Amino acid sequence: MFRFADPIYLYLLVLISILALIKFYTVHKQKKQLKKLGDVDLLKELMPEVSVWRPWIKFVLLLLALALLIVLLARPQFGTKISNEKRTGIETIIAMDISNSMLAEDVSPSRLRRSKMMVENLVDNFSNDKIGLIVFAGDAFVQLPITSDYVSAKMFLSSIDPSMMMTQGTDIAAAINLAANSFTHQEGVGKAIIVITDGEDHEGGAIEAAQAAKEKGMRVYLLGVGSTQGAPIPIPGTNDYMKDNTGNTVMSALNDDMCKQIAAAGGGVYIHVANNSNAQELLNAELDKLSKKEINTTIYSDFDEQFQAVGIIVLLLLILEICILDRKNPLLKRFSLFKKNKTAIMLLVLLVSVLSASAQTDRQYVREGNKLFKKGNFAEAEVAYRKALDKNKENPQASYNLANSMFSQRKDSASVKQYEDAVRSEKNPLRKAQSYHNIGVICQGHKMFAEAIEAYKNALRLNPNDDMTRYNLELCRRQQKEQQQNKDQNGQDDKNGDKNKEDKQKQDQQENKEDKQQDKQEEQKQQPKEDKNNMSKENAEQLLNAAMQKEKDTQDKLQKAMQQPRSRKLEKNW
Numbered sequence: 001m002f003r004f005a006d007p008i009y010l011y012l013l014v015l016i017s018i019l020a021l022i023k024f025y026t027v028h029k030q031k032k033q034l035k036k037l038g039d040v041d042l043l044k045e046l047m048p049e050v051s052v053w054r055p056w057i058k059f060v061l062l063l064l065a066l067a068l069l070i071v072l073l074a075r076p077q078f079g080t081k082i083s084n085e086k087r088t089g090i091e092t093i094i095a096m097d098i099s100n101s102m103l104a105e106d107v108s109p110s111r112l113r114r115s116k117m118m119v120e121n122l123v124d125n126f127s128n129d130k131i132g133l134i135v136f137a138g139d140a141f142v143q144l145p146i147t148s149d150y151v152s153a154k155m156f157l158s159s160i161d162p163s164m165m166m167t168q169g170t171d172i173a174a175a176i177n178l179a180a181n182s183f184t185h186q187e188g189v190g191k192a193i194i195v196i197t198d199g200e201d202h203e204g205g206a207i208e209a210a211q212a213a214k215e216k217g218m219r220v221y222l223l224g225v226g227s228t229q230g231a232p233i234p235i236p237g238t239n240d241y242m243k244d245n246t247g248n249t250v251m252s253a254l255n256d257d258m259c260k261q262i263a264a265a266g267g268g269v270y271i272h273v274a275n276n277s278n279a280q281e282l283l284n285a286e287l288d289k290l291s292k293k294e295i296n297t298t299i300y301s302d303f304d305e306q307f308q309a310v311g312i313i314v315l316l317l318l319i320l321e322i323c324i325l326d327r328k329n330p331l332l333k334r335f336s337l338f339k340k341n342k343t344a345i346m347l348l349v350l351l352v353s354v355l356s357a358s359a360q361t362d363r364q365y366v367r368e369g370n371k372l373f374k375k376g377n378f379a380e381a382e383v384a385y386r387k388a389l390d391k392n393k394e395n396p397q398a399s400y401n402l403a404n405s406m407f408s409q410r411k412d413s414a415s416v417k418q419y420e421d422a423v424r425s426e427k428n429p430l431r432k433a434q435s436y437h438n439i440g441v442i443c444q445g446h447k448m449f450a451e452a453i454e455a456y457k458n459a460l461r462l463n464p465n466d467d468m469t470r471y472n473l474e475l476c477r478r479q480q481k482e483q484q485q486n487k488d489q490n491g492q493d494d495k496n497g498d499k500n501k502e503d504k505q506k507q508d509q510q511e512n513k514e515d516k517q518q519d520k521q522e523e524q525k526q527q528p529k530e531d532k533n534n535m536s537k538e539n540a541e542q543l544l545n546a547a548m549q550k551e552k553d554t555q556d557k558l559q560k561a562m563q564q565p566r567s568r569k570l571e572k573n574w
Contacts (some may be wrong), residue, residue: 010074068313089188093191099168111198121280131150137167172262173209191290199256206258210390219333433460
């Protein structure tokens with residue numbers, strides 16, 4: 001497949017036709033002027049060294065060189081770049097349930113998004129292993145053939161959505177059977193099938209499929225996502241929930257028992273994925289037990305740059321144009337390589353452009369990611385930033401922008417880690433301060449006030465003039481204090497629970513008085529700081545509310561873009 005990475009530069013080819021028209025007009029005007037001087041045939045005899053065709057040949061060569069330079073700017077790319085490597089690791093096929101029931105929000109932010117986060121973290125822990133991706137609902141198909149290209153794996157993962165499946169339901173057996181047939185034929189390599197599902201098997205046969213996979217030397221691991229209590233399934237794009245044929249709201253619950261049976265039949269383990277669980281660590285520990293062997297790995301990149309071939313052709317055209325003289329001179333007595341300054345300059349520009357275009361650099365990937373980020377394509381932007389870091393791990397801009405793209409996808413823990421990496425590689429104190437500020441915002445949103453306060457302090461040490469960080473710090477301190485007071489109050493209430501109401505009311509009144517006095521004292525202490533920085537507490541809170549509202553709007557837009565309403569009516573539409 002052939003393409004141009006920046007096709008907008010191809011519009012410059014219009015200059016070729018404009019230059020050709022100017023050349024024809026100039027030649028025509030010169031002929032008219034020569035006719036005024038005398039007979040044309042006589043003038044030719046007086047100028048025997050003048051060539052009619054040499055200038056035209058030189059002009060055509062220059063036009064071709066210019067056209068190819070424009071093509072070079074458009075970055076021609078052809079096919080897929082393939083590299084083969086030998087690594088020692090295992091083979092893993094991830095089968096992800098993308099039925100409508102995975103949209104349930106009993107696990108934050110939803111079962112499906114939690115599953116994606118699990119897969120991303122799993123891929124991040126891989127180094128020499130192969131990975132494949134299967135999606136299933138009422139049917140199953142291969143989303144990504146087994147490969148070691150982790151960037152592509154994340155790229156394919158980001159595009160997964162329940163709307164991909166024509167047939168809804170949950171057929172775990174079909175997913176396991178397809179995964180078992182998707183491994184390489186290499187023997188002695190540990191092979192794992194990881195099924196991520198809520199356990200609502202509508203078709204049956206999953207236990208038998210797991211047993212068959214075990215007999216082939218594979219291990220089947222079940223990751224159960226959701227709660228056993230059940231939760232309604234939201235309809236994307238609406239505020240309603242899915243209903244069955246009788247009009248009752250569908251409650252989707254995790255089938256723990258069935259997941260355990262499938263895992264036991266497949267020789268693996270069952271791991272329940274809940275909020276703030278250690279499922280990732282348990283899964284990594286189980287995968288480490290599998291035997292590792294040297295495997296041949298084929299790594300694919302998106303496209304291979306073809307600037308080298310184009311650059312060589314341009315150089316040859318320019319050299320040929322220089323060697324051809326305007327006048328007839330068989331002996332080349334007056335031959336000079338850099339006779340014309342314009343040609344030498346053009347040659348120099350070409351060499352600089354070729355050197356600067358040497359494959360796709362980390363900066364180019366960053367620019368590509370920035371374009372995607374501005375369009376709201378945060379997942380694709382994340383892939384571009386990861387490619388930039390793959391080229392240059394010490395690129396602070398790539399690390400920071402990658403953290404921003406993760407934050408926009410609500411990957412809070414991963415974004416904090418990436419902000420920390422950006423701080424380590426960044427030399428500019430202002431940009432370091434911004435990374436610390438964002439870490440503080442994330443921690444504050446999760447009510448981790450101590451960590452948020454420390455991050456804000458680090459930001460202010462680097463940028464003392466940042467008013468937003470200063471007032472976020474003050475607000476975070478107050479929130480921390482309120483949190484501690486609530487804990488103390490709850491403990492006091494439990495301790496004095498046997499007292500009568502009158503005593504409790506008196507105690508509450510006394511505490512309220514003390515709190516009011518304490519608040520007044522704090523306001524008196526803090527008033528000079530607010531005056532000093534020319535900003536009130538109300539303004540700070542307005543800034544904070546505006547930032548939170550902006551983030552909420554961004555996430556709402558992203559969610560609406562990723563989710564499309566379904567019009568299909570199926571017996572098991574979850």
